[in-house]
Amino acid sequence: MTYHLHYWPTIQGRGEFVRLALEAAGAPYVDVARQPKDQGGGEANLVKFMSEAPAPHPSFAPPFLVDGDLTIGQTANILLYLGARHGLAPADEAGRLWVNQLQLTITDLVAETHDTHHPIDSGQYYEDQKPEAVRKALSFREHRIPKYLGWFERALVRTSAGGKAWLTGGDVTYADLSLFQVVEGLRYAFPFAMKRLEPDIPRVVALRDQVAALPRIFAYLASPRRIPFNQMGIFRQYPELDAR
Protein backbone atom coordinates (compact mmCIF):
# COMPACT_ATOMS: atom_id res chain seq x y z
CA MET A 1 0.00 0.00 0.00
CA THR A 2 1.45 3.36 -1.03
CA TYR A 3 0.69 6.33 1.21
CA HIS A 4 -0.35 9.61 -0.35
CA LEU A 5 0.97 12.62 1.54
CA HIS A 6 -0.70 15.93 0.74
CA TYR A 7 1.28 19.03 1.68
CA TRP A 8 2.51 22.31 0.24
CA PRO A 9 5.01 21.32 -2.44
CA THR A 10 7.71 23.97 -1.95
CA ILE A 11 8.37 23.94 1.78
CA GLN A 12 9.39 21.58 4.57
CA GLY A 13 6.82 23.04 6.95
CA ARG A 14 4.72 20.72 9.07
CA GLY A 15 4.74 18.13 6.30
CA GLU A 16 8.42 17.50 6.92
CA PHE A 17 7.70 15.75 10.22
CA VAL A 18 5.59 13.27 8.25
CA ARG A 19 8.15 12.95 5.46
CA LEU A 20 10.86 12.12 8.00
CA ALA A 21 8.74 9.36 9.53
CA LEU A 22 7.87 7.87 6.13
CA GLU A 23 11.53 8.00 5.08
CA ALA A 24 12.80 6.49 8.35
CA ALA A 25 10.26 3.67 7.98
CA GLY A 26 11.21 3.05 4.37
CA ALA A 27 7.49 3.29 3.62
CA PRO A 28 6.39 3.80 0.02
CA TYR A 29 4.71 7.17 -0.42
CA VAL A 30 3.82 9.74 -3.01
CA ASP A 31 4.34 13.40 -2.09
CA VAL A 32 1.27 14.29 -4.12
CA ALA A 33 1.56 18.05 -4.53
CA ARG A 34 5.14 17.64 -5.77
CA GLN A 35 4.02 15.53 -8.71
CA PRO A 36 3.32 17.07 -12.13
CA LYS A 37 0.02 18.92 -12.38
CA ASP A 38 -1.54 16.31 -14.62
CA GLN A 39 -0.84 13.76 -11.89
CA GLY A 40 -2.58 15.81 -9.23
CA GLY A 41 0.42 17.94 -8.26
CA GLY A 42 0.63 21.64 -7.50
CA GLU A 43 -0.93 23.90 -4.91
CA ALA A 44 -4.19 24.41 -6.81
CA ASN A 45 -4.84 20.69 -6.80
CA LEU A 46 -3.93 20.46 -3.12
CA VAL A 47 -6.43 23.15 -2.15
CA LYS A 48 -9.05 21.63 -4.45
CA PHE A 49 -8.54 18.15 -3.02
CA MET A 50 -8.76 19.47 0.52
CA SER A 51 -12.01 21.35 -0.01
CA GLU A 52 -13.81 19.10 -2.48
CA ALA A 53 -12.73 15.60 -1.63
CA PRO A 54 -15.59 13.35 -0.58
CA ALA A 55 -13.42 12.12 2.28
CA PRO A 56 -15.48 11.86 5.46
CA HIS A 57 -12.61 13.32 7.47
CA PRO A 58 -11.32 16.48 5.77
CA SER A 59 -8.50 18.50 7.26
CA PHE A 60 -8.51 22.05 8.49
CA ALA A 61 -5.11 22.47 6.84
CA PRO A 62 -2.34 20.39 5.25
CA PRO A 63 -0.65 18.05 5.87
CA PHE A 64 -2.97 15.10 5.54
CA LEU A 65 -2.22 11.51 4.69
CA VAL A 66 -4.37 9.20 2.61
CA ASP A 67 -4.00 5.48 3.24
CA GLY A 68 -6.61 3.62 1.22
CA ASP A 69 -10.01 4.61 2.61
CA LEU A 70 -8.52 6.55 5.49
CA THR A 71 -7.73 10.28 5.38
CA ILE A 72 -5.84 11.54 8.43
CA GLY A 73 -5.10 15.17 9.26
CA GLN A 74 -3.06 17.00 11.92
CA THR A 75 0.66 16.25 11.96
CA ALA A 76 0.76 14.62 15.41
CA ASN A 77 -2.24 12.49 14.52
CA ILE A 78 -0.62 11.27 11.29
CA LEU A 79 2.50 10.39 13.26
CA LEU A 80 0.45 8.55 15.89
CA TYR A 81 -0.91 6.42 13.05
CA LEU A 82 2.40 5.85 11.28
CA GLY A 83 4.29 5.27 14.51
CA ALA A 84 2.09 2.32 15.46
CA ARG A 85 2.35 0.80 11.98
CA HIS A 86 6.08 1.12 11.39
CA GLY A 87 7.72 0.52 14.74
CA LEU A 88 8.37 4.23 15.26
CA ALA A 89 6.62 4.24 18.64
CA PRO A 90 6.61 1.83 21.59
CA ALA A 91 4.08 -0.99 21.46
CA ASP A 92 2.81 -0.43 25.02
CA GLU A 93 0.21 2.18 25.85
CA ALA A 94 2.31 4.18 28.31
CA GLY A 95 5.10 4.43 25.74
CA ARG A 96 2.76 5.46 22.95
CA LEU A 97 1.18 8.16 25.11
CA TRP A 98 4.58 9.48 26.10
CA VAL A 99 5.73 9.74 22.48
CA ASN A 100 2.46 11.48 21.60
CA GLN A 101 3.04 13.88 24.51
CA LEU A 102 6.57 14.60 23.27
CA GLN A 103 5.23 15.22 19.76
CA LEU A 104 2.48 17.56 20.99
CA THR A 105 5.10 19.55 22.89
CA ILE A 106 7.06 19.84 19.63
CA THR A 107 3.81 20.92 17.96
CA ASP A 108 3.54 23.78 20.45
CA LEU A 109 7.14 24.81 19.82
CA VAL A 110 6.62 24.73 16.05
CA ALA A 111 3.52 26.95 16.33
CA GLU A 112 5.47 29.45 18.43
CA THR A 113 8.30 29.39 15.91
CA HIS A 114 5.87 30.20 13.10
CA ASP A 115 4.49 33.08 15.12
CA THR A 116 7.92 34.71 15.46
CA HIS A 117 7.54 35.88 11.85
CA HIS A 118 3.73 36.10 11.91
CA PRO A 119 2.81 37.30 15.42
CA ILE A 120 -0.22 39.32 14.32
CA ASP A 121 -1.85 37.75 11.27
CA SER A 122 -0.92 34.56 9.43
CA GLY A 123 -2.74 35.93 6.39
CA GLN A 124 -0.60 39.07 6.08
CA TYR A 125 2.98 39.48 4.90
CA TYR A 126 5.91 39.35 7.27
CA GLU A 127 6.82 42.88 6.21
CA ASP A 128 3.48 44.12 7.56
CA GLN A 129 4.17 42.82 11.08
CA LYS A 130 7.93 43.21 11.29
CA PRO A 131 8.23 45.42 14.42
CA GLU A 132 5.98 43.00 16.30
CA ALA A 133 8.00 40.08 14.94
CA VAL A 134 11.24 41.59 16.19
CA ARG A 135 9.77 41.92 19.66
CA LYS A 136 8.26 38.44 19.66
CA ALA A 137 11.47 36.83 18.37
CA LEU A 138 13.47 38.41 21.20
CA SER A 139 11.27 36.73 23.80
CA PHE A 140 11.25 33.50 21.80
CA ARG A 141 15.06 33.38 21.62
CA GLU A 142 15.65 34.35 25.21
CA HIS A 143 12.90 32.42 26.97
CA ARG A 144 11.01 29.96 24.83
CA ILE A 145 13.76 28.13 22.92
CA PRO A 146 15.79 27.51 26.11
CA LYS A 147 12.68 26.43 28.00
CA TYR A 148 11.57 23.95 25.34
CA LEU A 149 14.98 22.51 24.45
CA GLY A 150 15.98 22.46 28.12
CA TRP A 151 12.92 20.34 28.81
CA PHE A 152 13.93 17.88 26.08
CA GLU A 153 17.50 17.86 27.44
CA ARG A 154 16.18 16.84 30.86
CA ALA A 155 14.04 14.15 29.26
CA LEU A 156 17.24 12.77 27.72
CA VAL A 157 19.11 12.98 31.01
CA ARG A 158 16.58 10.56 32.44
CA THR A 159 16.90 8.04 29.59
CA SER A 160 20.62 8.20 28.84
CA ALA A 161 22.55 6.26 31.42
CA GLY A 162 25.50 7.16 29.23
CA GLY A 163 26.12 6.81 25.53
CA LYS A 164 23.53 6.91 22.79
CA ALA A 165 19.99 7.65 23.88
CA TRP A 166 16.62 8.18 22.29
CA LEU A 167 13.83 10.09 23.97
CA THR A 168 11.97 7.03 25.22
CA GLY A 169 15.09 5.22 26.41
CA GLY A 170 14.20 2.49 23.90
CA ASP A 171 14.35 2.52 20.11
CA VAL A 172 14.14 5.56 17.88
CA THR A 173 10.62 7.02 17.59
CA TYR A 174 8.98 9.67 15.47
CA ALA A 175 9.46 12.12 18.34
CA ASP A 176 13.24 11.75 17.93
CA LEU A 177 12.92 12.45 14.22
CA SER A 178 10.81 15.51 14.99
CA LEU A 179 13.28 16.82 17.56
CA PHE A 180 16.01 16.50 14.90
CA GLN A 181 13.87 18.59 12.55
CA VAL A 182 13.28 21.26 15.19
CA VAL A 183 17.00 21.58 15.91
CA GLU A 184 17.75 21.84 12.19
CA GLY A 185 15.05 24.44 11.74
CA LEU A 186 16.06 26.53 14.74
CA ARG A 187 19.70 26.43 13.62
CA TYR A 188 18.56 27.78 10.25
CA ALA A 189 16.27 30.47 11.66
CA PHE A 190 18.21 31.51 14.76
CA PRO A 191 21.87 30.56 14.13
CA PHE A 192 23.36 32.88 16.73
CA ALA A 193 20.85 32.09 19.44
CA MET A 194 21.35 28.37 18.85
CA LYS A 195 25.13 28.68 18.86
CA ARG A 196 24.92 30.22 22.32
CA LEU A 197 22.39 27.68 23.60
CA GLU A 198 23.83 24.43 22.28
CA PRO A 199 26.54 23.97 24.93
CA ASP A 200 23.70 23.74 27.46
CA ILE A 201 21.83 21.02 25.58
CA PRO A 202 24.50 18.47 24.61
CA ARG A 203 22.11 15.50 24.62
CA VAL A 204 19.67 17.20 22.29
CA VAL A 205 22.54 17.99 19.92
CA ALA A 206 23.79 14.40 20.12
CA LEU A 207 20.32 13.11 19.37
CA ARG A 208 20.17 15.39 16.33
CA ASP A 209 23.43 13.81 15.11
CA GLN A 210 22.16 10.29 15.72
CA VAL A 211 19.04 10.95 13.65
CA ALA A 212 21.08 12.50 10.83
CA ALA A 213 23.23 9.33 10.79
CA LEU A 214 20.34 6.88 10.48
CA PRO A 215 21.00 5.30 7.06
CA ARG A 216 17.59 6.07 5.59
CA ILE A 217 17.53 9.60 6.97
CA PHE A 218 21.12 10.16 5.80
CA ALA A 219 20.10 9.10 2.29
CA TYR A 220 16.93 11.22 2.40
CA LEU A 221 18.73 14.37 3.48
CA ALA A 222 21.16 14.00 0.56
CA SER A 223 18.34 13.40 -1.93
CA PRO A 224 16.28 15.90 -3.94
CA ARG A 225 13.28 14.76 -1.92
CA ARG A 226 14.53 16.94 0.96
CA ILE A 227 13.39 20.49 0.16
CA PRO A 228 15.93 23.04 1.42
CA PHE A 229 14.88 25.48 4.13
CA ASN A 230 13.57 28.69 2.59
CA GLN A 231 11.72 31.92 3.41
CA MET A 232 8.25 30.45 2.89
CA GLY A 233 8.34 27.73 5.53
CA ILE A 234 7.96 27.72 9.28
CA PHE A 235 11.67 28.18 9.92
CA ARG A 236 12.83 31.38 8.17
CA GLN A 237 16.11 33.20 8.28
CA TYR A 238 15.41 36.85 8.91
CA PRO A 239 18.60 38.37 10.36
CA GLU A 240 16.61 40.97 12.28
CA LEU A 241 14.88 38.18 14.24
CA ASP A 242 18.17 36.71 15.47
CA ALA A 243 20.97 38.53 17.32
CA ARG A 244 24.73 38.07 17.29
Next chain:
Amino acid sequence: MTYHLHYWPTIQGRGEFVRLALEAAGAPYVDVARQPKDQGGGEANLVKFMSEAPAPHPSFAPPFLVDGDLTIGQTANILLYLGARHGLAPADEAGRLWVNQLQLTITDLVAETHDTHHPIDSGQYYEDQKPEAVRKALSFREHRIPKYLGWFERALVRTSAGGKAWLTGGDVTYADLSLFQVVEGLRYAFPFAMKRLEPDIPRVVALRDQVAALPRIFAYLASPRRIPFNQMGIFRQYPELDAR
Protein backbone atom coordinates in the same frame (compact mmCIF):
# COMPACT_ATOMS: atom_id res chain seq x y z
CA MET B 1 -9.23 4.19 40.74
CA THR B 2 -9.42 7.94 41.33
CA TYR B 3 -7.73 10.17 38.75
CA HIS B 4 -5.58 13.06 39.93
CA LEU B 5 -5.83 16.08 37.68
CA HIS B 6 -3.10 18.69 38.10
CA TYR B 7 -3.90 22.13 36.75
CA TRP B 8 -3.90 25.79 37.77
CA PRO B 9 -6.54 26.05 40.49
CA THR B 10 -8.15 29.39 39.64
CA ILE B 11 -8.87 29.15 35.91
CA GLN B 12 -10.71 26.97 33.43
CA GLY B 13 -7.84 27.15 30.93
CA ARG B 14 -6.70 24.01 29.14
CA GLY B 15 -7.56 21.93 32.20
CA GLU B 16 -11.25 22.56 31.58
CA PHE B 17 -11.24 20.27 28.55
CA VAL B 18 -10.09 17.47 30.84
CA ARG B 19 -12.53 18.40 33.59
CA LEU B 20 -15.43 18.25 31.11
CA ALA B 21 -14.40 14.77 29.96
CA LEU B 22 -14.04 13.50 33.53
CA GLU B 23 -17.40 15.00 34.47
CA ALA B 24 -19.19 13.63 31.39
CA ALA B 25 -17.76 10.20 32.14
CA GLY B 26 -18.79 10.38 35.78
CA ALA B 27 -15.21 9.40 36.59
CA PRO B 28 -13.94 9.91 40.13
CA TYR B 29 -11.17 12.54 40.20
CA VAL B 30 -9.40 14.94 42.47
CA ASP B 31 -8.63 18.41 41.11
CA VAL B 32 -5.41 18.41 43.10
CA ALA B 33 -4.39 22.07 43.05
CA ARG B 34 -7.87 23.07 44.23
CA GLN B 35 -7.47 21.07 47.44
CA PRO B 36 -6.23 22.68 50.68
CA LYS B 37 -2.48 23.29 50.76
CA ASP B 38 -1.87 20.58 53.34
CA GLN B 39 -3.46 18.12 50.93
CA GLY B 40 -1.18 19.11 48.06
CA GLY B 41 -3.27 22.00 46.79
CA GLY B 42 -2.20 25.43 45.57
CA GLU B 43 -0.01 26.70 42.78
CA ALA B 44 3.25 26.27 44.66
CA ASN B 45 2.60 22.57 45.12
CA LEU B 46 1.57 22.24 41.46
CA VAL B 47 4.82 23.76 40.23
CA LYS B 48 6.80 21.71 42.75
CA PHE B 49 5.10 18.49 41.73
CA MET B 50 5.69 19.22 38.06
CA SER B 51 9.39 19.91 38.45
CA GLU B 52 10.36 17.48 41.18
CA ALA B 53 8.12 14.50 40.74
CA PRO B 54 9.99 11.30 40.03
CA ALA B 55 7.49 10.54 37.30
CA PRO B 56 9.25 9.22 34.22
CA HIS B 57 7.02 11.32 31.98
CA PRO B 58 6.95 14.91 33.25
CA SER B 59 4.95 17.59 31.48
CA PHE B 60 6.18 20.74 29.85
CA ALA B 61 3.17 22.50 31.37
CA PRO B 62 -0.11 21.72 33.12
CA PRO B 63 -2.54 20.04 32.75
CA PHE B 64 -1.37 16.54 33.49
CA LEU B 65 -3.28 13.56 34.74
CA VAL B 66 -2.03 10.93 37.14
CA ASP B 67 -3.65 7.51 36.95
CA GLY B 68 -1.83 5.11 39.23
CA ASP B 69 1.68 4.70 37.80
CA LEU B 70 0.89 6.68 34.68
CA THR B 71 1.44 10.43 34.33
CA ILE B 72 0.05 11.89 31.11
CA GLY B 73 0.58 15.42 29.84
CA GLN B 74 -0.75 17.51 26.95
CA THR B 75 -4.50 18.09 26.91
CA ALA B 76 -5.24 16.22 23.68
CA ASN B 77 -3.13 13.29 24.88
CA ILE B 78 -5.01 13.10 28.19
CA LEU B 79 -8.29 13.13 26.27
CA LEU B 80 -7.06 10.40 23.93
CA TYR B 81 -6.45 8.28 27.03
CA LEU B 82 -9.71 9.10 28.79
CA GLY B 83 -11.76 8.83 25.60
CA ALA B 84 -10.74 5.22 25.06
CA ARG B 85 -11.44 4.32 28.69
CA HIS B 86 -14.80 5.96 29.17
CA GLY B 87 -16.61 5.58 25.86
CA LEU B 88 -15.95 9.19 24.90
CA ALA B 89 -14.39 8.18 21.58
CA PRO B 90 -15.29 5.58 18.95
CA ALA B 91 -13.87 2.12 19.45
CA ASP B 92 -12.58 1.76 15.88
CA GLU B 93 -9.24 3.19 14.80
CA ALA B 94 -10.58 5.49 12.07
CA GLY B 95 -13.05 7.00 14.53
CA ARG B 96 -10.44 7.47 17.23
CA LEU B 97 -8.08 9.18 14.80
CA TRP B 98 -10.85 11.48 13.59
CA VAL B 99 -11.74 12.54 17.13
CA ASN B 100 -8.06 13.14 17.87
CA GLN B 101 -7.84 15.22 14.68
CA LEU B 102 -10.88 17.27 15.75
CA GLN B 103 -9.32 17.79 19.18
CA LEU B 104 -5.96 18.87 17.75
CA THR B 105 -7.77 21.41 15.57
CA ILE B 106 -9.43 22.75 18.72
CA THR B 107 -5.98 22.82 20.34
CA ASP B 108 -4.79 25.10 17.53
CA LEU B 109 -7.80 27.38 17.94
CA VAL B 110 -7.25 27.57 21.70
CA ALA B 111 -3.59 28.52 21.22
CA GLU B 112 -4.60 31.28 18.80
CA THR B 113 -7.23 32.50 21.26
CA HIS B 114 -4.61 32.75 23.99
CA ASP B 115 -2.36 34.72 21.67
CA THR B 116 -5.02 37.37 21.07
CA HIS B 117 -4.18 38.76 24.51
CA HIS B 118 -0.55 37.65 24.51
CA PRO B 119 0.66 38.03 20.92
CA ILE B 120 4.23 38.99 21.83
CA ASP B 121 5.28 37.33 25.07
CA SER B 122 3.35 34.91 27.25
CA GLY B 123 5.59 35.90 30.15
CA GLN B 124 4.68 39.60 30.06
CA TYR B 125 1.49 41.37 31.10
CA TYR B 126 -1.35 41.99 28.70
CA GLU B 127 -0.96 45.71 29.29
CA ASP B 128 2.57 45.54 27.89
CA GLN B 129 1.38 44.15 24.55
CA LYS B 130 -2.00 45.80 24.20
CA PRO B 131 -1.61 47.57 20.83
CA GLU B 132 -0.36 44.34 19.30
CA ALA B 133 -3.23 42.45 20.95
CA VAL B 134 -5.78 44.84 19.46
CA ARG B 135 -4.36 44.23 16.00
CA LYS B 136 -4.15 40.47 16.46
CA ALA B 137 -7.68 40.23 17.85
CA LEU B 138 -9.06 42.05 14.81
CA SER B 139 -7.64 39.42 12.48
CA PHE B 140 -8.69 36.65 14.86
CA ARG B 141 -12.30 37.88 14.96
CA GLU B 142 -12.59 38.55 11.26
CA HIS B 143 -10.72 35.61 9.81
CA ARG B 144 -9.75 32.91 12.27
CA ILE B 145 -12.92 32.38 14.33
CA PRO B 146 -15.11 32.13 11.19
CA LYS B 147 -12.59 29.83 9.52
CA TYR B 148 -12.38 27.45 12.47
CA LEU B 149 -16.04 27.40 13.45
CA GLY B 150 -17.08 27.26 9.79
CA TRP B 151 -14.94 24.15 9.43
CA PHE B 152 -16.70 22.52 12.40
CA GLU B 153 -20.08 23.58 10.98
CA ARG B 154 -19.26 21.76 7.72
CA ALA B 155 -18.15 18.70 9.69
CA LEU B 156 -21.59 18.72 11.31
CA VAL B 157 -23.36 19.16 7.96
CA ARG B 158 -21.86 15.87 6.91
CA THR B 159 -22.95 13.98 10.01
CA SER B 160 -26.38 15.49 10.66
CA ALA B 161 -28.91 14.05 8.27
CA GLY B 162 -31.34 16.14 10.28
CA GLY B 163 -31.93 16.48 13.96
CA LYS B 164 -29.42 16.03 16.73
CA ALA B 165 -25.87 15.36 15.66
CA TRP B 166 -22.52 14.88 17.27
CA LEU B 167 -19.25 15.50 15.43
CA THR B 168 -18.59 11.86 14.60
CA GLY B 169 -22.17 11.12 13.56
CA GLY B 170 -22.23 8.56 16.39
CA ASP B 171 -22.27 9.09 20.14
CA VAL B 172 -20.98 12.11 22.00
CA THR B 173 -17.17 12.28 22.20
CA TYR B 174 -14.67 14.44 24.03
CA ALA B 175 -14.34 16.55 20.86
CA ASP B 176 -17.99 17.55 21.24
CA LEU B 177 -17.38 18.54 24.86
CA SER B 178 -14.35 20.57 23.76
CA LEU B 179 -16.27 22.33 21.01
CA PHE B 180 -18.88 23.29 23.62
CA GLN B 181 -16.12 24.78 25.75
CA VAL B 182 -14.69 26.74 22.82
CA VAL B 183 -18.10 28.23 21.99
CA GLU B 184 -18.62 29.18 25.63
CA GLY B 185 -15.17 30.73 25.82
CA LEU B 186 -15.47 32.66 22.58
CA ARG B 187 -18.89 33.97 23.63
CA TYR B 188 -17.29 35.24 26.84
CA ALA B 189 -14.25 36.79 25.18
CA PHE B 190 -15.77 38.05 21.94
CA PRO B 191 -19.51 38.50 22.59
CA PHE B 192 -20.17 40.87 19.69
CA ALA B 193 -18.14 38.93 17.15
CA MET B 194 -19.88 35.71 18.17
CA LYS B 195 -23.32 37.32 18.03
CA ARG B 196 -22.65 38.26 14.42
CA LEU B 197 -21.20 34.88 13.51
CA GLU B 198 -23.63 32.50 15.18
CA PRO B 199 -26.40 32.69 12.54
CA ASP B 200 -23.87 31.19 10.11
CA ILE B 201 -23.02 28.23 12.36
CA PRO B 202 -26.39 26.88 13.56
CA ARG B 203 -25.17 23.31 13.94
CA VAL B 204 -22.24 24.33 16.12
CA VAL B 205 -24.61 26.33 18.31
CA ALA B 206 -27.04 23.41 18.51
CA LEU B 207 -24.20 21.09 19.49
CA ARG B 208 -23.20 23.53 22.24
CA ASP B 209 -26.78 23.34 23.57
CA GLN B 210 -26.83 19.54 23.41
CA VAL B 211 -23.63 19.32 25.46
CA ALA B 212 -24.96 21.81 28.03
CA ALA B 213 -28.04 19.61 28.39
CA LEU B 214 -26.18 16.36 29.07
CA PRO B 215 -27.27 15.53 32.62
CA ARG B 216 -23.76 15.22 34.08
CA ILE B 217 -22.54 18.35 32.29
CA PHE B 218 -25.67 20.25 33.30
CA ALA B 219 -25.01 19.33 36.93
CA TYR B 220 -21.32 20.18 36.64
CA LEU B 221 -21.93 23.63 35.14
CA ALA B 222 -24.27 24.46 38.04
CA SER B 223 -21.79 23.24 40.65
CA PRO B 224 -18.93 25.09 42.37
CA ARG B 225 -16.55 22.74 40.58
CA ARG B 226 -17.06 24.86 37.44
CA ILE B 227 -14.74 27.86 37.82
CA PRO B 228 -16.27 30.97 36.23
CA PHE B 229 -14.49 32.55 33.27
CA ASN B 230 -12.12 35.28 34.43
CA GLN B 231 -9.29 37.55 33.27
CA MET B 232 -6.54 35.04 34.03
CA GLY B 233 -7.60 32.21 31.75
CA ILE B 234 -7.34 31.63 28.03
CA PHE B 235 -10.68 33.26 27.27
CA ARG B 236 -10.63 36.82 28.60
CA GLN B 237 -13.08 39.65 28.20
CA TYR B 238 -11.17 42.74 27.16
CA PRO B 239 -13.68 45.08 25.47
CA GLU B 240 -10.96 46.59 23.28
CA LEU B 241 -10.34 43.17 21.71
CA ASP B 242 -13.95 42.78 20.59
CA ALA B 243 -15.99 45.22 18.50
CA ARG B 244 -19.66 46.11 18.49
